[in-house]
Structures are given as C-alpha cells and as structure tokens.
Amino acid sequence: MGDQQQAPGPRVRVRGRERKNPTPKAGRNLPAATAVGLGMLFAVLGGLLFLPLAFVLIVTTFAIFGVWEVFRALEASGTRLPIIPAMTGTVAMPLAAYFGGTEALLFALLLSSVAVLLWRSLEGAAGSARSIFAGVFTLAWVPFLISFAVLPLHAAGGSAPIGPWPGGVVPVGAWQIGTLLLLVVSNDTFGYLVGASLGKHPMAPKISPKKSWEGFGGSVAGAVLVGVLASIFVLGEPWWFGAALAVGLVAAATAGDLAESMVKRELGIKDMGNSLPGHGGVMDRLDSIVFASPVAFMIFSAAAGG
Template sequence: MGQAQQAPGPHVRGQGKQRSNPTPKGGRNLPAATAVGLGMLFLVLGGLLFLPLGFVLITTAFAVFGVWEIFRALEASGTRLPIIPVMTGTVGMPLAAYFGGLESLLFAMLLSSVAVLLWRSLEGAAGSARSIFAGVFTLTWVPFLISFAVLPLHTSGGETPIGLWPGGVVPPGAWQTATLLLLVVSNDTFGYLVGASLGKHPMAPKISPKKTWEGFSGSIAGALVIGVLASVFVLGKPWWVGAVLAVGMVAAATAGDLAESMVKRELGIKDMSSILPGHGGVMDRLDSIVFASPVAFILFSAVVGT
C-alpha cells in the first residue's frame, strides 16, 4: 500500500492543456486508484469474514503476482531468480500458516530456502551466490512476511475451516487481521491526501522524494482515529490499544514503503508493473502490508492476546 505521503509533483510543460486529466499532483489517477483500491478491500474483507480459506487464496494470489513482478525486475537487471522453488514456497507458506500455524510457516520458509539453494546448485556456479541471495530475499520479503496476516486465522486446538467459519461466528483472529488491513489502508489514504496537498518536507529525499513528513503526520492522525474506533467497536478493547496499533502500523507500513522504493531505485524502475490501474504493480500495494503484518502479529499477541 505504497505511494502514500506524497508531496506535489514538479511542474510539467504543457500542463495547462491537461487539466481534464484525473491524475492529481501526487501522481495517481485518483478515480482509477479509488475504484481498484475499494474493490480489492471489499474482496479481501469479504473472504476474511465469510470464507477464510478464500482470503488465504487471495493473499496467496497477491503474493504470487508480487513475486512474479520481482522476478521480472531482477531478470531485467541481470539477476536470475530461481523462480520454480521460489514460486513453490510462495504458494506453500500462506497455506502452511493457515493450516499449521507459526511452526509450519517457519518450517515452510526453511524448506523453501533449502530448495532454492539446491535448485541453483544444479545450474552451475556462475552467478549462483547472487541468485541464491535474491531467491531467499524474495521468499522472506513477500510470502513469509505476508503470511503473518494469515496466522491469526489459524485455529489453535481446533479444526481450521475449509469452508465458512463454524457456526457463522467470526473469530477474534479474523477481526485482528481486518483491523490490520484497515490501518494500512488508512495510513495510505490519509498520508496521500495530506502529503499531496500540504507536503513540503521530504522524509527520505534520496530514496523517495515524494514521501513527506506532513504526509506521515496525516497517516498517524488518520490511523489513530481508525485504530481507536476499531479497538473499541471491533476488537472490544480499550482505546489505547488502538492507539498503539495505529502507531505501530504506520511506522511499519512507512518502512515497507521506503524499503520498496529503495529496491526500485536500485533496479532503476518507477513501478514494479502497471497491472493495477492507478496503483502500479501488485508489489506497489503490498509493500506496506508485508512489513505491517509481522508487526501487527507481535502487537496483537502482546497487547490484545490471541
């Protein structure tokens, strides 16, 4: 959920002739971005609250597309990613987290890393170190981290459902994941709105010049409101729990956004792809979530309980 907290873009020649263009100063086609963003949010929340395995499969699909974008970007820069073992691990890790919990997720990550090492060893020594590092890095960055959004859905001491939630009752873990998603979306939305209109002071000009401190402040303020409301009315916890979650999610989401910007700058690309109108690539949407998911899992375990 990147590209938040953006400062106004530079003046472009001929801009006066393009006033009907829906792309605002922040650099997005706002109507397309809003439609795509809301569609993805309703799809994900619908699966999460009514068909948990559907949510897991949607999460897995996003991870697969994200890894494919990374594969293409690395290949264009001369790094060969061992795509078969990496994709196998990408599909396996969210399912391992859902059906087996944390221990299964860690084992799937270890097994996938070993598979990358063995697969690349059979292809010869030339460029193997760089290829193995890229494979393990990609496995960690996308499927492993995003699987922490699935972990709260694992039912400890009971049967993890394949169909609807048993009895139609949504468990606390699903509401926790829903809160995570709402906080990441609020970080992106409020950061973008404030940063695009008021942003003047870049946070990291050498990595992402459009990310501003004003936008970051907007993210904090918006997430605090959403976090407090979600804590009281969704999680049934004190207001301060929502405040802690909000600050943690904004910090993690911003770090994830800047981390992806750093990778893209190193690879010399603006967006990972153009598959999502108004958003760029799938990784341009997942960058915040992959960092926020493990932080949310830790915070929920510490201040909410599972």
C-alpha cells in the first residue's frame, strides 16, 4: 500500500560537487501509522473471526471513505462525480457479495453504473460524459474490487477444520480472507523494509519514484515465506499453493500500488486524503488490497473447483 519500496532520492549539488540526497528511511509518522494500523487490524480480524457481517460492514465503511476521497480528488481537478448513485452502489456491492455471491455483485455493479449514467444524463450539465466515465470507473475500482474480499464468506460457506486449528468454529471463507490480508500486509511490510534499506533501482520512476526492484524482491520473498506457512498451518494446503498464492497477490498488490500512483500523478496530488494519521488517506491503504482481492478469490475458487 503506497510507496513502501524505496529507491534513492534525487541528486543535489553541494559546494560544487554532486551527492545523493538521502531518501528518508521512513517517510511517515511511524508511531501514528503503527497505532492506526494495529487498530484497523484488530477491528478487521475481530469482525472476520467472530461476526462476519461486522467484517462486511467494516469493508463497506472503508469503501465509502475510499469513494469519498476519490470524489474529492476528482472534484478538485474539475470532474464532478455523481456522488449519490455512486455512494448507493458503494453500499450495495459488499452487501450483495455477502448475501448473493458473484452474480449479485455483478448485478449491483451494473445497476449502479446505469444509475450513474441516468443521473448525469438527466441533469444534462456540461461535462456529463467525463462525469459518467469517472463515476463508473470509481465504482469498478473501489467498491466492486474490494467486494471480492467479502465473496469467500459467501462462496465457501459453512465451517470446517483447517490446518491444526479446532474445527467447526470459523467459516472456511474467513480463513481465506485472513490469509489474503496477511499476505497483503507481508507484501507491504517486507517491501518497505527491504526497499528502504537496499533500494537502488527504481521500478517505475515516472509513476512511483520510491518503488524499487529491491523492495519488490523483498515483497516476493517475505510474502512467499508467510504464504507457505499459512498454506500449511492455516489453510491445510500444500506448501506450493501458498507460494503460488503469494506470488500472485504480490503481483496484483504491486499493480494496485502503481495504478493508484498513476491516478494521483494524473490528478497532481501526493495522497488521496489525510483521514488516517501516518498513512495518508483510506485509498492509500486500500490500493494493494483492491487489486489483490479478485486474484485471491479466483485462486481460491480454482483450488476448490480442482
């Protein structure tokens, strides 16, 4: 999430000679970031393990804040998002995924997109085409993709003993979502630590200058280690399943980071918001998971079908 894979800072001239301007090892308020991160983690895991519907409502809340941040950013750039139908769809999609599954989620996206189209078309204001495109894009980017983090609770219904844990107390889908979250956190943590200390080769300097190949390698190595352990001890799957899952999620999470960086660069902003102390905005925390969630769901579904 965010630019955690650090590459070297720009060069500056000092007394006639050129030297590197050192990139800060941690470009954020670490105590605040840690406190907020732990609070979010306990809230999400508590809801996931003990009250799945509470987890769905937490995901919905994150999606609402994410869409609001996108709305504010687009409005500042001169594009007015149709906020009422967009917010209605944002609330509907995670709930549709939980209660109705994949078909209901797709139907909710379709209805929300049609509502955005009709809302702006009936207004007939200038810039309607751009507003409609922005609205549909936002719906697909934030609430639709993040709703895939809810789908395992519907698709893998029921409880089952997995790994060494006592059986019959936690839904199978909850273990899958927990593994997804664990791997996304591992991707961010190992990428940040390795990139901040060893990052020398920028991955995409024009999009995200601080993201490095060394940090990406750290993300892959750390996530594979965690994925193998989670696969064996949590999911009850072979070690290679966890390794493959980790690689797929790191690739998706990195794509999510870069996609959000492209949007922010296009809009001329550094962060999507400032609602989370030490983290920036909600979308700066969700950028990885919105891309990783569909990939995880497809991998889990393929494994169940196989």
